[in-house]
Amino acid sequence: MEEKAPKTSFIGQAWLVILLALLYGGGLAGVQLALGPRIAENKRNETYALIPEMVPGAATEKTVELEIVGADGKNVRVYKAVSADDQHLGWVIPASGGGFADRIECIIGVDATLSVITGVYVLDQKETPGLGDLITTADFLDRLKGKATDLPLTVVKRNPQAANDVLSLTGATISSVAVCDIVNNAIANTQAPLRQLASADAATPKQD
Amino acid sequence: METVSALVLIFLSAAIINNFVLYYFVGICPFLGVSRKIGMAFGMGLAVTFVISIAAFLSWAFTFYILRAGAPIPTQVWALLGGDPETTVDLSVLSYIIYIFVIASSVQFVEMYVRKFFPALYKSFGVFLPLITTNCAILFACLEILKHLQDPMNLWGLHEALALAIGGGIGFTIAISLMAGLREELDMCDVPKALRGTGIALLVAGILAMAFMGFTGVDKGLANALAMLSN
Amino acid sequence: MAHESPTALERFINGILPENPIYRQLLGLCPFLAVTNAMAPAMTMAAATGFVLIAANVMVSAIRGLLKPHLRILVFTLTIATFVTIADKVLAAYLYDMSKQLGPYIPLIICNCLIISRCEICASKQSIKVAFADGVGMSLGFALALASIATVREILGSGSWFGVELLSPEFWPAWGIMVLPPGAFLVMGVLLGAAEWYGNRKKAAAAAQTSEA
Numbered sequence: 001m002e003e004k005a006p007k008t009s010f011i012g013q014a015w016l017v018i019l020l021a022l023l024y025g026g027g028l029a030g031v032q033l034a035l036g037p038r039i040a041e042n043k044r045n046e047t048y049a050l051i052p053e054m055v056p057g058a059a060t061e062k063t064v065e066l067e068i069v070g071a072d073g074k075n076v077r078v079y080k081a082v083s084a085d086d087q088h089l090g091w092v093i094p095a096s097g098g099g100f101a102d103r104i105e106c107i108i109g110v111d112a113t114l115s116v117i118t119g120v121y122v123l124d125q126k127e128t129p130g131l132g133d134l135i136t137t138a139d140f141l142d143r144l145k146g147k148a149t150d151l152p153l154t155v156v157k158r159n160p161q162a163a164n165d166v167l168s169l170t171g172a173t174i175s176s177v178a179v180c181d182i183v184n185n186a187i188a189n190t191q192a193p194l195r196q197l198a199s200a201d202a203a204t205p206k207q208d
Numbered sequence: 209m210e211t212v213s214a215l216v217l218i219f220l221s222a223a224i225i226n227n228f229v230l231y232y233f234v235g236i237c238p239f240l241g242v243s244r245k246i247g248m249a250f251g252m253g254l255a256v257t258f259v260i261s262i263a264a265f266l267s268w269a270f271t272f273y274i275l276r277a278g279a280p281i282p283t284q285v286w287a288l289l290g291g292d293p294e295t296t297v298d299l300s301v302l303s304y305i306i307y308i309f310v311i312a313s314s315v316q317f318v319e320m321y322v323r324k325f326f327p328a329l330y331k332s333f334g335v336f337l338p339l340i341t342t343n344c345a346i347l348f349a350c351l352e353i354l355k356h357l358q359d360p361m362n363l364w365g366l367h368e369a370l371a372l373a374i375g376g377g378i379g380f381t382i383a384i385s386l387m388a389g390l391r392e393e394l395d396m397c398d399v400p401k402a403l404r405g406t407g408i409a410l411l412v413a414g415i416l417a418m419a420f421m422g423f424t425g426v427d428k429g430l431a432n433a434l435a436m437l438s439n
Numbered sequence: 440m441a442h443e444s445p446t447a448l449e450r451f452i453n454g455i456l457p458e459n460p461i462y463r464q465l466l467g468l469c470p471f472l473a474v475t476n477a478m479a480p481a482m483t484m485a486a487a488t489g490f491v492l493i494a495a496n497v498m499v500s501a502i503r504g505l506l507k508p509h510l511r512i513l514v515f516t517l518t519i520a521t522f523v524t525i526a527d528k529v530l531a532a533y534l535y536d537m538s539k540q541l542g543p544y545i546p547l548i549i550c551n552c553l554i555i556s557r558c559e560i561c562a563s564k565q566s567i568k569v570a571f572a573d574g575v576g577m578s579l580g581f582a583l584a585l586a587s588i589a590t591v592r593e594i595l596g597s598g599s600w601f602g603v604e605l606l607s608p609e610f611w612p613a614w615g616i617m618v619l620p621p622g623a624f625l626v627m628g629v630l631l632g633a634a635e636w637y638g639n640r641k642k643a644a645a646a647a648q649t650s651e652a
Contacts, residue, residue, distance in 0.1 A: 016505050017513055024521040025302070031525050032301040035532040042535035075361050100425045102226065124539075128424075129596070129618045174425060231620055233473040237552060240468070301528070304546050305520040312516065344469040344550040351543040402636035406465060407628050414624030421621065 054109025253381025
């Protein structure tokens, strides 16, 4: 093998690799064509399927996706929740922040004027199993439902008294605080632009 | 200042708090296989750090400019070929193949470098140097970088990718060196026959992982501290 | 190994227990420890790895006559990476939640030393039938090993099996540590020790028999 000149023929040596590369590339392109739309659909449904839960009465197919500029100057993608008969019911805002262990991703449902929290859902978290990961349960998230947004949510360990008090999970105060912080920051960040959009909407007469 | 604190957080998170070996379970094969002697383990850790940095640099460049949905180079090529400029060109299905080849090339490059400048080290490594190609930690770093290049509103720059890679490599070095030190001590202990070798190494790794769990939540505190500093 | 190459059936049985990829060969440990905190992700990972292993074995065996010695690892890697991409896309399309849970560990199958070593040792030298049997046997062995650890971790850590609650929280305080990284190391260490102990006992019994005879 080594007696021949070292660069015998690049093609002669590598033709199989090149052929396989083309073959596999074609195969993967085919897989992408076949499955790509389905995967995109799955990703979209992750948020869209939850919108009726976050803003009661909203119809998924009527949802409008918008990009606004938040108070921190960065773009935020929000979803306008619309009912089946074209009533603007509220907004769904995806947000994320640092939890105890890693990042927590949530979506927050608010009403059209951003004055009441209509629902919170935790999409992704890596908190401690059995303790912090109970932030995904309805038991905890229901404590945030119906809270007014005029004051930021405060986590208390017992006896919630004020309207913006949220009872923390036993043994998972930091995770509870993390979720409330994420909700507070998201609302503070998007309040001004979304309220502006909502009032502009109400001002322009609907063209049917 | 905010960029620096973000970079420090990414680095510390990859190195200690979410250590690649003890939290994400990548790089276990060399972790258990090469951790008999501290000198060898430390050398392996540094080699992996070197490879992971080069691989991260190359895979970030490939992903940012070519592979992700709507990347600049394929979009321009498509426009040149007369295609509709509105379509998003998405080559991300080729990501894994490109990454594994980037890693293999990085290992080759490092191998040539070590062979030329540190021939004694090259000899002592033997077959373990080319085996770095199958080290999950490097592919894992590339995959993390891919994950952070998916959301067009929040793309990671090269500096963040390198912070993750170097942090991960150093975390791997810390873990493997700790393990080597522990195993050198274990060599002088009376270990039950069934557990000798890999069994006891795994049990010790479990206790080490438990110790590292103590770092959870440190990044949150650190983020708050850094935010207060920059204010 | 035998002087003549093992038959397909022998390879198949070999892969399940005698040369079990995890307990005997210690290959493919990374995904092994990461996904075994419950049965469902563990079995999905076993299925994905099995698909890649069998497909890669068959493909490499089909082209074994054309492989150049110094480029064969390249060909193996290319083949494995392609099939892993296919497995990943299929999972993302049909089992999206599971795919999210398994996250980066499916593409890490590319680094699974088991598959490259089977391609090198068996598929590149044997016929398609034997390579296929080898792939199936090794996959079953891998699945068995994953199931053993996942069962222990899930029952002790969450009191359930495959998501079905077996031990209610009043009777069994769930050992959270089992579901976390350290639990994986500890359980695997203990099970590996048990496998070694059993193997040593069999060897001692066989040695005692031959010395008596």
